[in-house]
Amino acid sequence: MSRWTGTWLPGSGAERDSQRWPGERMGLPEKGEGSVASGGVRLLALVVDxxxxxxxxxxxxxxxxxxxxANWNRNLLSVAIWLVITVVGVGVIGLTPGKMLLGMRVxxxxxxxxxxxxxxxxxxxxxxxxxxxxxxxxxxGLHDKVGGTVELRTR
Structure with a gap:
């Protein structure tokens, strides 16, 4: 990792080097159910939603x-619908249709x-x-930091 990340990511470089997989320091498994969902799968779930x-x-x-x-209004409505799906889904049950389809939960x-x-x-x-x-x-991501959340695999 580059040196500038040390200014906003907690911990020393030695801690980062000793961590073997995402979520290890939180006690999460490396693979399978309960492990941190990868960025690619998270992106795919966003696209589905x-x-x-x-x-x-x-x-x-x-x-x-x-x-x-009319197309501008359509785009705004689409973003509003996405926000409702995401806020209600994640807020109430911890998932959206895309996350459910791909086996993830917040x-x-x-x-x-x-x-x-x-x-x-x-x-x-x-x-x-x-x-x-x-x-x-x-x-x-920073959105997870602000929300105090982590996105985990369910299968």
Whole structure:
């Protein structure tokens, strides 16, 4: 890891070197159920949820290639639907349709299964994309840090 990450990631470089897999220092297994979900699978779950939101949006606002304003409104509605799916799904049961399909679940790092209102800032940061792409040595993005959550495999 580069030297600049030491300014915002906790711990010394020696701690990072001694950690063998994401989630090890939290007591999580290296592979299988209960391990930290990989970035690729998390991204795929996001894409599934975005496609679902787009399909739901198309029920209310069909594509109109002649009216750019209508398409802008359609995009805004699609993002709003995605936010509702994500905030409600993660906040209430810890998953979204994409996460369920790919075998993942969001849990609080304090051991509680109920994410609750922590799902709101977490989802808003995912919508910005960059905080979700910046991960620490445990595979947790900035959105997980803010929400006090970790995304684990369920199978």
């Amino acid at each position: 975005l496609v679902l939101a787009s399909l739901i949006t198309s029920l209310f606002l069909p594509l109109d290639f002649d009216d750019p304003t 849990l609080r790092i304090d051991g509680s299964e109920h994410v609750g209102l922590r799902a709101v800032p977490r989802s808003l940061l995912v919508a910005v994309i960059i905080p979700a792409a910046v991960v620490d040595r445990d595979g947790r």
